[in-house]
Amino acid sequence: MSGPLTGITIIEFSGIGPGPFCGMVLADMGAEVIRIDRLSNFGQGNKLDFQSRSKLSLSADLKDPKTIEEIKKLIISADAIIEGFRPGVMERLGLGPDDLLDINPSLVYGRMTGWGQDGPLAKTAGHDINYIALTGALDAIGRKDGKPTPPLNLIGDYGGGGMFLAMGILAAIINVKNGGTGQVVDAAMVDGASVLMTMFYSFNAFGHWSDQRESNLLDGGAHFYDTYECSDGKFMSVGSIEPQFYSILLEKLEINDDQFLDQMNKDRWEELSKKIAETFKKKTREEWTNIFDGTDACVAPILNLSEAPNHPHLKSRNTFLEVDNYMQPAPAPRFSNTKEGIKNSPQTVGQNNDEVCQKYNLDINQFKKKN
Numbered sequence: 001m002s003g004p005l006t007g008i009t010i011i012e013f014s015g016i017g018p019g020p021f022c023g024m025v026l027a028d029m030g031a032e033v034i035r036i037d038r039l040s041n042f043g044q045g046n047k048l049d050f051q052s053r054s055k056l057s058l059s060a061d062l063k064d065p066k067t068i069e070e071i072k073k074l075i076i077s078a079d080a081i082i083e084g085f086r087p088g089v090m091e092r093l094g095l096g097p098d099d100l101l102d103i104n105p106s107l108v109y110g111r112m113t114g115w116g117q118d119g120p121l122a123k124t125a126g127h128d129i130n131y132i133a134l135t136g137a138l139d140a141i142g143r144k145d146g147k148p149t150p151p152l153n154l155i156g157d158y159g160g161g162g163m164f165l166a167m168g169i170l171a172a173i174i175n176v177k178n179g180g181t182g183q184v185v186d187a188a189m190v191d192g193a194s195v196l197m198t199m200f201y202s203f204n205a206f207g208h209w210s211d212q213r214e215s216n217l218l219d220g221g222a223h224f225y226d227t228y229e230c231s232d233g234k235f236m237s238v239g240s241i242e243p244q245f246y247s248i249l250l251e252k253l254e255i256n257d258d259q260f261l262d263q264m265n266k267d268r269w270e271e272l273s274k275k276i277a278e279t280f281k282k283k284t285r286e287e288w289t290n291i292f293d294g295t296d297a298c299v300a301p302i303l304n305l306s307e308a309p310n311h312p313h314l315k316s317r318n319t320f321l322e323v324d325n326y327m328q329p330a331p332a333p334r335f336s337n338t339k340e341g342i343k344n345s346p347q348t349v350g351q352n353n354d355e356v357c358q359k360y361n362l363d364i365n366q367f368k369k370k371n
Helices: 018-028 065-076 097-103 128-133 154-177 189-196 198-206 243-253 266-280 285-292 312-316 353-360
Strands: 009-013 032-038 056-060 080-083 108-113 183-188 225-229 235-239 299-301 320-323 326-329
Touching: 009 018, 009 065, 018 032, 018 080, 018 108, 018 154, 056 065, 056 353, 065 097, 065 353, 080 154, 097 108, 108 154, 128 154, 128 189, 154 183, 154 189, 183 189, 225 266, 235 285, 243 266, 285 299
Parallel strands: 009 032, 009 080, 032 056, 080 108, 108 183
Antiparallel strands: 225 235, 235 299, 320 326
16 A cells, blocks of 8 residues: 655644544555654554554653754654644744754645734634634625524535645645745634635625525525425435536426426525425435436435445545445545555554654654653
8 A cells, every 4th residue: 555645754743623534644645644643642542433443653742842852853854744733832842844844845835723923813712603704705605584503613624624734734735845945834723614615705706696685596495406495305416507417407306397497587486495305204215326326416325423434426436435344535636656545543642652762763752661
C-alpha cells in the first residue's frame, strides 16, 4: 500500500475536530503523519477514534523545554505540521512559525482555527455553528416556519476547515517542490465556509436568491428538490432539477396534473410540494426505492448510518471498510496507480515512541513519563 503522498512527513499536534480529520485524510493518502499527544495520556486511546487511523503516536510534554528541542529535531525532517491551538499558543511553546521556519525553511506550517490568526474574534472561543453563522450558511438552512438548522458540523469544521487545510498544505508543499520556500497556511473555518457559499452568493448577486428559508431552488423550496416522508415513516430524497429528470419523476409518481408542467413557477412550488408529499405517503420507502431504482429521476432513499454501508452501490465500491471489526468510511478520493488505504487502526498515546525516536534519532527519555 503506497498512496500518492508516500515520502511526505507531517507532524500533527493533537487536537479535536478538523485538525485530526485533515491529518487522517493526508495519512490515508500515504503521508507519514506523526501525532504529538500529551505525555500525561500515555497508554490511553480509543480504537473507535477513526480520525486517528493511519497515524503514528508520539507522546510528549510540550511544557518541557528539553522535549521541545527534541521535537524541533523531528520537525527539521518534516514537510509540514498541523496545529489547531488558539493564536499565540504555539509561539509561547517556542514552536511558532518563526521558530520552526528558521530551522526548516521548507516547512509548511498548517494552522487550523475557527476565526483565523487575526481579526477582532481571533482570540475568542467558538464552534462550527458560530463560524457558519457569520458566513450566511446557517441562516440559509432550515424550514421557513422554523429556526436555522445546524447541518451537523460539516460546513465549518470539516468542509471549510479540515479539507481546506489539507488542500492548503498540499498546495504549499507543491510550491516548495517547485522551488518556493516554506510558509504558513492560515486555514480559518469562517473563511473556508464562506468559500463554500460562493454559488449562493452568485445566486444572490443575480437576484435569484431569497433570504427567506425554504424559498429557493436548493433549500427545500422547490417541490422537485426536497425530502418526502413515506408510509413507513422513512424518507426519500428528490433532486429532479433538469426537465428530462423531472419528467421521469412525474411518470414514476403517476402524476398527470398539468400544474406540474410549469416546473419553475415559484408561486406554485408550495402547493405542488404538498401534492407530491401526499403521493409519497402512499408507499413505503422500499417500495419507492424499487420504483425509482435504475432511473434518471434523481431520487434516492435517505439512509441512516447503520443502513448506508449496506447499500448495494456503496458495497460494490467499498465506500465503507471494516477494520478490526469496526465499519468506517474508506479513504477518498481514489487513485489509479498509487493505492491509498488505512495503514493502521488508531494507536494508543505513545505507542510509537520507540519507532519514531529511533527513526529520527530522538532522545527516547524525553518522551517517557517522569517518575
